[in-house]
Amino acid sequence: MDIEIKWNLCRSDIIYDERNLFVWRENLNSELSVVCGCQEKPYIPDFIEIHRNGIVGDILLSGNLQLFTEDENNCLVDKLFFQLLEDNYSLTRMDLKYSHNFTESARSFLIIGNISVREYNEKLKIGLFCDSDSEENECISETDDFLDSWYSRFSSYTDVYLRCGSVSIPVHKKELSKCSPVFASMFENITEDTIDIDYIDAPTLQAMLTYVYTGKIDNFTDALASDLLFAAHNYQLGQLKEVCSNHLKRNLNINNVIGIISIGDLIDPGLKDYGLKFLSSKCKISEMELTKDWKILEKNRQEFALEILTTIEDLRKKDLQEMRKKLSLI
Numbered sequence: 001m002d003i004e005i006k007w008n009l010c011r012s013d014i015i016y017d018e019r020n021l022f023v024w025r026e027n028l029n030s031e032l033s034v035v036c037g038c039q040e041k042p043y044i045p046d047f048i049e050i051h052r053n054g055i056v057g058d059i060l061l062s063g064n065l066q067l068f069t070e071d072e073n074n075c076l077v078d079k080l081f082f083q084l085l086e087d088n089y090s091l092t093r094m095d096l097k098y099s100h101n102f103t104e105s106a107r108s109f110l111i112i113g114n115i116s117v118r119e120y121n122e123k124l125k126i127g128l129f130c131d132s133d134s135e136e137n138e139c140i141s142e143t144d145d146f147l148d149s150w151y152s153r154f155s156s157y158t159d160v161y162l163r164c165g166s167v168s169i170p171v172h173k174k175e176l177s178k179c180s181p182v183f184a185s186m187f188e189n190i191t192e193d194t195i196d197i198d199y200i201d202a203p204t205l206q207a208m209l210t211y212v213y214t215g216k217i218d219n220f221t222d223a224l225a226s227d228l229l230f231a232a233h234n235y236q237l238g239q240l241k242e243v244c245s246n247h248l249k250r251n252l253n254i255n256n257v258i259g260i261i262s263i264g265d266l267i268d269p270g271l272k273d274y275g276l277k278f279l280s281s282k283c284k285i286s287e288m289e290l291t292k293d294w295k296i297l298e299k300n301r302q303e304f305a306l307e308i309l310t311t312i313e314d315l316r317k318k319d320l321q322e323m324r325k326k327l328s329l330i
Contacts, residue, residue, distance in 0.1 A: 001117040009109040065113035161194040258293035280315035
């Protein structure tokens with residue numbers, strides 16, 4: 001589901017809610033609504049929330065929201081986001097960081113942008129979090145090693161820090177801007193010395209920056225490729241996205257193909273098509289039905305599971321027709 005937004009925030013529409021905050025509310029449709037509110041100063045919005053009304057299950061919310069003064073000439077906030085809203089939560093909240101100091105409230109504001117809503121399955125969670133104490137300690141150790149190496153190789157003349165959780169990495173605005181229009185826009189609109197990166201985890205950020213600076217990816221597992229694919233898509237790093245997609249294609253098998261098709265359905269149509277063709281030509285349906293990913297998909301996304309089966313059937317019919325055509329020409 002993709003939703004375009006053009007929302008006027010007029011003073012006359014503001015309300016004082018049950019949390020003792022001044023907020024504006026807007027229903028996007030029967031399933032989603034947005035709330036924009038003021039925590040620090042009345043009538044100056046400093047956070048935005050996306051609320052679920054009828055959608056169940058884990059969902060991915062992504063998109064871009066811009067906050068303007070009423071004349072649309074002054075862009076105050078340019079917020080790119082990629083958020084997981086888990087099933088037991090009703091909303092996700094994002095702080096609005098202004099591109100320059102803005103202390104006086106306008107008569108009205110305007111929010112323009114888009115929100116994309118996608119279902120989220122268990123496969124996509126692999127590699128995003130450390131599930132046990134031992135894995136957490138391992139992640140911390142690897143982060144320390146990464147930072148030691150990074151500082152010794154790339155810390156000279158850096159001009160901004162990217163902060164992800166407790167990890168801050170010094171980088172060069174010029175280098176990242178050359179590779180990513182998203183970073184270029186971010187650095188134009190944000191003047192702080194430290195920028196929070198709040199929708200990917202630290203190991204993924206480290207791997208992404210290592211690729212930007214060196215063209216290499218260390219310990220390139222399928223899980224890391226999946227996480228990096230999302231990051232590359234989000235930051236419009238086309239070459240890295242292709243590298244991750246090709247890695248997943250090369251390592252397709254009966255046990256991971258459903259998860260990879262699901263990732264492709266969210267952000268990479270070419271990867272999705274490749275996975276479907278792999279299923280059609282190299283896998284038995286009876287074997288696919290026994291995999292963990294298929295059982296999760298069949299339980300949580302019946303419509304998408306049916307789409308996969310229908311596509312496999314269509315592809316196999318097409319292959320049979322082509323084979324008959326070739327035989328008729330002999």
